[in-house]
Amino acid sequence: MHEMALCESMIEIIEREARDQHFARVRAVWVEIGALSHVEPEAMRFCFSAVAHGGIAADARFEIVSVSGAAWCMSCSKTVPLAQRSAPCPDCGGYQLQVTAGDELRIKELEVD
Numbered sequence: 001m002h003e004m005a006l007c008e009s010m011i012e013i014i015e016r017e018a019r020d021q022h023f024a025r026v027r028a029v030w031v032e033i034g035a036l037s038h039v040e041p042e043a044m045r046f047c048f049s050a051v052a053h054g055g056i057a058a059d060a061r062f063e064i065v066s067v068s069g070a071a072w073c074m075s076c077s078k079t080v081p082l083a084q085r086s087a088p089c090p091d092c093g094g095y096q097l098q099v100t101a102g103d104e105l106r107i108k109e110l111e112v113d
């Protein structure tokens with residue numbers, strides 16, 4: 001389950017922030033998860049609480065911000081919605097697509113004490 005490794009590095013980022021910005025507790029974490037990021041939001045929630053246990057973010061709320069997928073279609077010369085990375089352009093059926101949104105996995109915001 002690669003979500004576990006992702007959550008571990010997320011906790012590392014949070015702990016580094018805590019040292020730099022001198023906060024002692026995290027109340028909530030907002031995490032952007034793109035539809036094309038190959039990350040299971042519920043698995044992230046589960047892993048985060050497992051990894052955060054006993055640490056600075058142990059009691060933090062884990063808020064998921066879903067980002068839908070989008071791509072630039074070279075044939076249509078426009079941005080089109082994309083549900084899966086391997087999906088064709090919904091307009092022309094072509095595969096000349098460049099993903100422009102939906103592959104993110106990042107901490108958007110922290111609410112801290």
Ligand SMILES: [Zn+2]
Nearest residue numbers: 073076089092
């Ligand atoms: Zn197209």
